[in-house]
Every structure is written in C-alpha cells, then in structure tokens.
Amino acid sequence: MDPLAPLLDLADVAPALAAARDRVDAAMRHRALRRHGGQVAAEVSLRAAVASAALEGHAYDLDDVRAGTVTDPVLQGALRVAEGVPGLVDLWPRAPRQVLAKLHVLAARGVVTPDDLGRLTAGADRIDALAALVAGNEQTPPLLLAAVVHAELITLRPFAGPAGVVARAAARLTLIGRGLDPRGLVAADVGHRDREPEYVGAAGAYATGTPDGVRSWLRHYAAAVTVAADEITRIGDGVLATV
Structure with a gap:
C-alpha cells in the first residue's frame, strides 16, 4: 500500500498534481526535443542550478553564469549538483542516504569544512524514515513522493551549508527515477524561484505538520512543476528559433 496515499485526499491536492503532470506530459511532446533534446536538457540544467543557488541567497544573472564569470562557491556547488544528478538516478532508490551524502559533498565543497562534507548534522532518525520511504517505493505517485522528499529535507536541513540545494536535487532525482521526467527536463527549482x-x-x-500546512506545500509543488513544464516549452521555442 502507498504510505502517502492519504495526502491525496487533502482538498485540491490530487487535481493539482494531476494537472501538473498533464502539463509536463504536454511539454515533453515539444518538437525541439526530437532533434535538440540535449541542448534543451543542458539549458534546463543550467537554469535549475542558478535557481537553486538563488534560493539559498546566492542569486546571479543567468548570462553571467553561462559566461563562466561567477565563482561563488554556492553557485558552483549547485552547478556540480546539476551535473552529478544523472549519474545518481539508479542509486537513489537503492541507497538514498548515500546519495544524499554525495549530493552534499558536491553542493558544499568550499562552503563548509571538509569534515562536515556528507555528514548529517541533524535529524538522523527522520532521514532514516525518509530513506525507507524512498527505497524501492513504486506505489507513491512520482510528483507526490518528490514533493514530500523535498519538504522533509528543507524542513530538517540535515546538512551544514546549502542544504536546500541537496533537497531540491533529491526531488529532481525522484522525478527522474520514477519516470515522470526520464530526461531530466523538469526544473522545479525554476518554479520555486x-x-x-x-x-x-x-x-x-x-x-x-498540520493537514492545511501539508496541503499548502503540495499545492505549491504542483504549481512549481507547472512553471517548470512551461520553461521546457520556452527553452524549446528558443532553440527552434536559432536553428
């Protein structure tokens, strides 16, 4: 049984998540993805990293980042995380705690002391419960599971430094690994920003922890994913305009 199924009974949550998924499915049919999917994916990854760093209080102009002129360690960590996400997809449902530690090493290098890299600083019991929820979970709808993964990690902030970058990356891993976003094109970070x-x-x-509080978060997550789906369309349109 799906342990998170009761959350779908909260008012307006199931329709919001369903509508977000429909918007993603529509965006995935953009004709730019047929021949220029790699170009779109690279731009999505860049925008996700820039948005994630901005949400940690390290905002930079996208063109400056694209030009390689920004050396801020939080931004550089977010870029490393974005680059590393595809290689962690298969490991995420098998060893979630290991992946979270790896994400933190990528995100926080140069920001926290070497001894703190990949080391939990809080919430070990709740991280264990989250890992158990992620591992081998094929029942929970991908959007719902990703939303809960993200919320748990930003609530706990279990790592020193830019823990939010880790949370957002773990949610992306969930969407990719569970098949909603197999090509890694849904930059929910852009929607959050x-x-x-x-x-x-x-x-x-x-x-x-109240039902209304959880409902508020799940509806926001659906809205952020909808923004991310529209971003795919905008990027795809831009790619086609240049070829």
Whole structure:
C-alpha cells in the first residue's frame, strides 16, 4: 500500500498534481526535443542550478553564469549538483542516504569544512524514515513522493551549508527515477524561484505538520512543476528559433 496515499485526499491536492503532470506530459511532446533534446536538457540544467543557488541567497544573472564569470562557491556547488544528478538516478532508490551524502559533498565543497562534507548534522532518525520511504517505493505517485522528499529535507536541513540545494536535487532525482521526467527536463527549482515567497511560506506551513500546512506545500509543488513544464516549452521555442 502507498504510505502517502492519504495526502491525496487533502482538498485540491490530487487535481493539482494531476494537472501538473498533464502539463509536463504536454511539454515533453515539444518538437525541439526530437532533434535538440540535449541542448534543451543542458539549458534546463543550467537554469535549475542558478535557481537553486538563488534560493539559498546566492542569486546571479543567468548570462553571467553561462559566461563562466561567477565563482561563488554556492553557485558552483549547485552547478556540480546539476551535473552529478544523472549519474545518481539508479542509486537513489537503492541507497538514498548515500546519495544524499554525495549530493552534499558536491553542493558544499568550499562552503563548509571538509569534515562536515556528507555528514548529517541533524535529524538522523527522520532521514532514516525518509530513506525507507524512498527505497524501492513504486506505489507513491512520482510528483507526490518528490514533493514530500523535498519538504522533509528543507524542513530538517540535515546538512551544514546549502542544504536546500541537496533537497531540491533529491526531488529532481525522484522525478527522474520514477519516470515522470526520464530526461531530466523538469526544473522545479525554476518554479520555486519564480514563486519564492510562496515557496518559503508553503515550506514553513509544511513544517507545522498540520493537514492545511501539508496541503499548502503540495499545492505549491504542483504549481512549481507547472512553471517548470512551461520553461521546457520556452527553452524549446528558443532553440527552434536559432536553428
């Protein structure tokens, strides 16, 4: 049985997640992906990293990052994480704690002391419970599972430094590994950045543990994924305009 199934009974949650999935499915049919999918994926990865760093308080102009002129260690860590995500997809459902540690090493190098890299600083019991939820879970719908993974990690902030970068990457791994986003094109980070006040508020609401708080977060997550789906379309349109 799906341990998270009761969350779908919260008001408006199931329709919001279903609508977000439909928007993703529509974006995946963009004709730019037929011949230029790699170019679209590279741009999505870059925008996801820039958005994730910005959500940690390290915002930079996308063109400056693209030009390679930004050396900020949090931004560089977010770029390393984005590059490393594809290689961790298969390991994520088998060894979630190992993957989280690896993501932190990528994200926090140059930001925290070497001794803190990959080491939990809080919430070990709850991380164990989250790992058990992720490992081998084929029952929970991908969007719902990714939303809960993300919320748990940003609530706990179990690593020193840019723990939010780790949380957002773990959610992306969930969407990719569970088949909703097999090509890694859904940059939900962009949606969170686009709706940052809502992102912060909904995360705080989730942390209360109340049904309304959890509902608020899940509806936000659906909205962020919808923004990410529209971003695929915008990038695809831009690629086609240049070929």
